[in-house]
Amino acid sequence: MEKPANLSNKVLQCIQKRRSCRKFTAQAVEDYKVESLLKAALWAPTSKNNRPWHFVVVDNPQLLGKLSECKPHGSAFLAEAPLAIVVLADPSKSDVWVEDCAIAAILMQITAEDLGLGSTWIQIRQRMYNEKETAGDYIKKLINAPAGLEVASIIALGYKEKERAPYSEEYLLPERVHRNKF
Ligand SMILES: Cc1cc2nc3c(=O)[nH]c(=O)nc-3n(C[C@H](O)[C@H](O)[C@H](O)COP(=O)(O)O)c2cc1C
Structure with missing residues (x-):
């Protein structure tokens, strides 16, 4: 990539700076920041504008412990996080609910970075709680979610205990980009 990225672009800066954060300070996330995170999710694009998702904000320490x-x-690190947002959806409302949930989740992560918060995506879809029960079913019981919904992910959020180095230009894989054809 010849020309350096335009680092005055705030969105690109947040994308470059975002690193998974699994250790948070005890500071609670302010309500106005939670609202901004939810706006980012609720403004996310969805296929056919179906908006099949739901978001459950969890700040109860006991519940966070159980979710962990x-x-x-x-x-496991979720037990010490001050905040989590469970991302789930109604598959009967969209055949591409997985994509819709993923887009909403990453937009929350980028917004979190802009708000000075750290975050980590915790994968739930296709994951098991134990040999018999899916992680999603275990979570749905904890948050009283209707049986028809599926849990995609949990986004853990909070103030970062430590700042991690942002991604460098060297981390980019320019050979993965193809122009017109491979
Ligand atoms: C689809 C997806 C699933 C992930 N699942 C988990 C997870 O269950 N637990 C976890 O601690 N991190 C999870 N992560 C975070 C990745 O491990 C992390 O993004 C990756 O190692 C790159 O590090 P970075 O986020 O600092 O750029 C997940 C990330 C993605 C995109």
Whole structure:
């Protein structure tokens, strides 16, 4: 990439700076920031404008503790997070609810970065709680979600305990970009 990216572009700066954060300070996330995160999700584009998703804001420490046990790996740190947003959807409303949920989730992560917050995506769809129960079914019981909904992910959020280095220009993989053909 010959020309350096336009770093005066705030959205691009947030995309470059965003790194998964799994350790948060004890500081609660202010309501106005939670509202901004939800606006980012609710303004997300969806196929045919179906908007099949729901978002459950969780700030109850006991509930966060229970959610952190939703799968054997990759969710334990949620027990110490001040905030989580569970992303779920009604598959009967859209055949591409997975994509719709993913777009809303990443827009929340980018917005979190802009708000000075850290975040991490916790994968739920296709993950198991134990040998018999899916992580999604375990979560749905905890948050009283209707049976017909499917949980896509949980976004863990909070103030970062430590700032991680942003991505560098060297991290880019220009060879993965093809012009007109491979
Ligand atoms: C679809 C998806 C699923 C992920 N699932 C988890 C997860 O369950 N637990 C976790 O701690 N991180 C999870 N992550 C975060 C990735 O591990 C992380 O984004 C990746 O290692 C790159 O690091 P970075 O976020 O700092 O750029 C997930 C990320 C994506 C995009």
